[in-house]
Amino acid sequence: MTRHEMSPWATVQDDSQLTGRPLVVPGAGPYGGDLEIPEPLVTGGKKWADVDRDICMHAERFPTRRWWLAFGVALALLGVLVVSLAVLIYSGMGVVGVNHPVGWGTFIINFVFWIGIGHAGTLISAVLYLFRQPWRTGINRAAEAMTIFAVACAGIFPIIHLGRAWFAYWLVPYPNARGPLWVNFTSPLAWDIFAISTYALVSIAFWYLGLLPDLATVRDRATHPWRRRLYNALSFGWTGSQRMWRHYEAAYMILAGLATPLVFSVHTIVSFDFATSVMPGWHTTIFPPYFVIGAIFSGFAMVITLMTFMRGYFGMKNYITTNHMEAMAKILMFTGMMVGFAYTTEFFMAWYSGSEWEGFVFKNRAFGPYGWAYAIMFTCNAIVPQLFWWKKLRRHTWVLFTVSILVNVGMWFERYVIVVTSLHRDYLPSSWGMYSLTFWDYSILIGSFGLFFTLFLLFVRVLPVVAISEVKGVMDPRVARSAPTDSGAAAVTAGAAPGA
Amino acid sequence: MMPTSTRGLLGHFCTPDEALAAAARVRDAGYRHFDFLTPFPVHGMEEAMGQKRSWIPWVTGVLAICGILFALGLQYWAMVFDWPLNHGGKPFNAWPAFIPITFEAMVFWAALGSAVVAVIAGKRDTIPQPPPLLVETGATVDRFVLWISATDPRWEPAEVEAFVRSLGANGVRFVDVSGGNDA
Numbered sequence: 001m002t003r004h005e006m007s008p009w010a011t012v013q014d015d016s017q018l019t020g021r022p023l024v025v026p027g028a029g030p031y032g033g034d035l036e037i038p039e040p041l042v043t044g045g046k047k048w049a050d051v052d053r054d055i056c057m058h059a060e061r062f063p064t065r066r067w068w069l070a071f072g073v074a075l076a077l078l079g080v081l082v083v084s085l086a087v088l089i090y091s092g093m094g095v096v097g098v099n100h101p102v103g104w105g106t107f108i109i110n111f112v113f114w115i116g117i118g119h120a121g122t123l124i125s126a127v128l129y130l131f132r133q134p135w136r137t138g139i140n141r142a143a144e145a146m147t148i149f150a151v152a153c154a155g156i157f158p159i160i161h162l163g164r165a166w167f168a169y170w171l172v173p174y175p176n177a178r179g180p181l182w183v184n185f186t187s188p189l190a191w192d193i194f195a196i197s198t199y200a201l202v203s204i205a206f207w208y209l210g211l212l213p214d215l216a217t218v219r220d221r222a223t224h225p226w227r228r229r230l231y232n233a234l235s236f237g238w239t240g241s242q243r244m245w246r247h248y249e250a251a252y253m254i255l256a257g258l259a260t261p262l263v264f265s266v267h268t269i270v271s272f273d274f275a276t277s278v279m280p281g282w283h284t285t286i287f288p289p290y291f292v293i294g295a296i297f298s299g300f301a302m303v304i305t306l307m308t309f310m311r312g313y314f315g316m317k318n319y320i321t322t323n324h325m326e327a328m329a330k331i332l333m334f335t336g337m338m339v340g341f342a343y344t345t346e347f348f349m350a351w352y353s354g355s356e357w358e359g360f361v362f363k364n365r366a367f368g369p370y371g372w373a374y375a376i377m378f379t380c381n382a383i384v385p386q387l388f389w390w391k392k393l394r395r396h397t398w399v400l401f402t403v404s405i406l407v408n409v410g411m412w413f414e415r416y417v418i419v420v421t422s423l424h425r426d427y428l429p430s431s432w433g434m435y436s437l438t439f440w441d442y443s444i445l446i447g448s449f450g451l452f453f454t455l456f457l458l459f460v461r462v463l464p465v466v467a468i469s470e471v472k473g474v475m476d477p478r479v480a481r482s483a484p485t486d487s488g489a490a491a492v493t494a495g496a497a498p499g500a
Numbered sequence: 501m502m503p504t505s506t507r508g509l510l511g512h513f514c515t516p517d518e519a520l521a522a523a524a525r526v527r528d529a530g531y532r533h534f535d536f537l538t539p540f541p542v543h544g545m546e547e548a549m550g551q552k553r554s555w556i557p558w559v560t561g562v563l564a565i566c567g568i569l570f571a572l573g574l575q576y577w578a579m580v581f582d583w584p585l586n587h588g589g590k591p592f593n594a595w596p597a598f599i600p601i602t603f604e605a606m607v608f609w610a611a612l613g614s615a616v617v618a619v620i621a622g623k624r625d626t627i628p629q630p631p632p633l634l635v636e637t638g639a640t641v642d643r644f645v646l647w648i649s650a651t652d653p654r655w656e657p658a659e660v661e662a663f664v665r666s667l668g669a670n671g672v673r674f675v676d677v678s679g680g681n682d683a
Binding site: 047048173181184185186190191194198201205208212213216217219237238240242243245246247250254255258259262265269272469470473480481482483485 | 578583594
């Protein structure tokens with residue numbers, strides 16, 4: 001609380017007044033050093049009661065025209081996905097460009113792409129929690145939702161890639177009547193099943209645990225008895241009792257601690273799909289860290305994209321401030337540099353290995369027939385984020401948004417480059433070939449965005465999009481408290497808190 | 501004047517600091533059947549209320565070990581006994597290759613189990629008469645609500661009310677069994 005007591009920021013009324021710099025009080029810190037007081041995480045002089053209204057509002061009124069417009073587009077794209085999947089299942093995988101010698105095309109590219117997107121959500125919710133970064137509270141709910149929806153999108157692709165998607169349950173080890181037939185537990189593809197399903201379920205559990213107090217808030221604001229009953233059931237009758245918080249806090253910390261190694265393990269295992277093969281360009285020890293950092297990088301780009309919309313269209317600027325965006329820009333630049341470092345290290349390793357095949361694959365990657373894809377990848381991922389050395393650009397909405405889109409494009413091409421260039425020219429030149437995408441390759445990719453945005457738009461309609469109880473915890477009580485009343489209770493249902 | 505069917509007493513505080521100070525005084529005054537309802541977790545409330553640390557980490561630990569044993573056991577049994585296959589002359593018990601699935605199973609059991617147990621424990625770890633849910637306390641909005649149950653051995657309505665008022669609480673009121681308010 002000492003940080004709050006010293007806080008001179010009560011006057012910050014607007015996101016645009018934030019500078020991104022702390023207030024420095026010389027000599028006021030420990031041992032006579034300077035005291036740096038960070039800017040508030042919530043602007044607009046909000047009270048705790050205002051937070052409830054501002055955030056629950058979107059789930060409590062009829063959808064706006066803009067929401068319907070966005071939802072219409074998302075649904076149309078989802079339709080594209082459904083049609084594409086129907087065609088793919090009905091006529092077989094031959095309709096996409098996957099063929100000899102590139103047998104791992106569009107499905108694996110999109111699978112790795114979407115799984116990577118998801119990783120930033122877990123990073124924000126778990127890793128930043130363990131590192132005590134209070135700014136995560138504004139964005140963690142939406143980022144975790146993004147994780148779950150991205151994993152849902154990712155899950156489609158390997159199942160279709162099986163060829164006979166209706167036998168997908170054979171991947172699960174269970175006692176069966178097909179003889180004593182088990183999955184090969186030493187295969188990275190079997191590891192994938194465990195990694196992805198664990199990741200999906202733990203992400204959902206973590207997300208839902210965080211939602212419990214906020215569902216109770218929605219319940220207490222509800223005016224319709226059925227809405228009240230529904231949200232009461234969803235919140236498991238949450239009262240906010242300290243006896244609940246005690247176990248809740250312990251479990252939340254534990255889930256954060258478990259989700260952190262989990263998120264690293266998931267993309268490590270995804271990279272094992274490649275690294276345990278004997279293909280030049282894949283069979284490298286750098287793959288696990290390289291994949292993990294690329295995943296976090298791409299995920300943060302998607303978080304920035306989504307948060308830009310939430311700030312603009314849902315009026316969340318007081319909760320997701322420019323300072324939040326700047327913090328994410330810094331992470332984007334940092335991870336972008338690590339990704340760029342990995343790209344160059346790969347070349348060093350190929351040269352230093354002395355292996356002719358490795359050397360050839362990397363020369364072919366950068367300067368061969370797919371050099372254009374490599375150029376897009378390298379430019380978008382390693383060079384463009386360097387813009388964020390300038391504070392002004394980190395805090396500029398359109399620069400941030402454009403860079404986040406470019407990074408998403410670049411990271412899709414990273415997976416394209418990895419999958420296609422290693423396969424299209426391997427050990428045997430007589431087997432070389434090219435890979436070209438067909439209509440259905442594009443439609444399934446575009447359609448997966450439809451699924452993602454449909455789920456996300458539904459999420460913003462029915463659940464609190466910002467972690468209300470966590471945001472309240474980082475607000476300055478002197479500003480956020482409301483005056484005592486004779487009845488004691490605050491204005492719960494009326495939505496007309498004092499000072500609103 | 502006092503209602504006969506009183507179930508407990510509510511008192512409201514406006515900031516976490518006030519709530520912490522009040523909790524410590526309620527604890528020191530010897531009350532046992534009391535609780536605080538807060539809109540967000542208040543740091544130091546466990547100590548202020550005289551609670552022990554949550555035992556959830558022990559559940560996590562046991563479940564993590566169960567997950568490890570289950571996954572290792574399943575893989576070892578399937579790959580060595582039930583369906584041994586010769587993959588390029590490698591040993592059946594290729595235990596390093598069992599590690600990824602073992603790790604995932606450990607996280608799966610520990611994380612999901614802890615979440616479920618924590619929710620159930622939060623519902624069950626309660627005083628004999630928990631604060632009634634239907635009373636509008638504002639505890640999910642911006643109020644830090646002290647609840648002293650009528651089951652407390654030290655329960656004496658007039659005394660308790662005076663004590664809670666002396667803590668600086670506002671909106672002090674008795675709550676009856678039916679869940680309605682009785683000011």
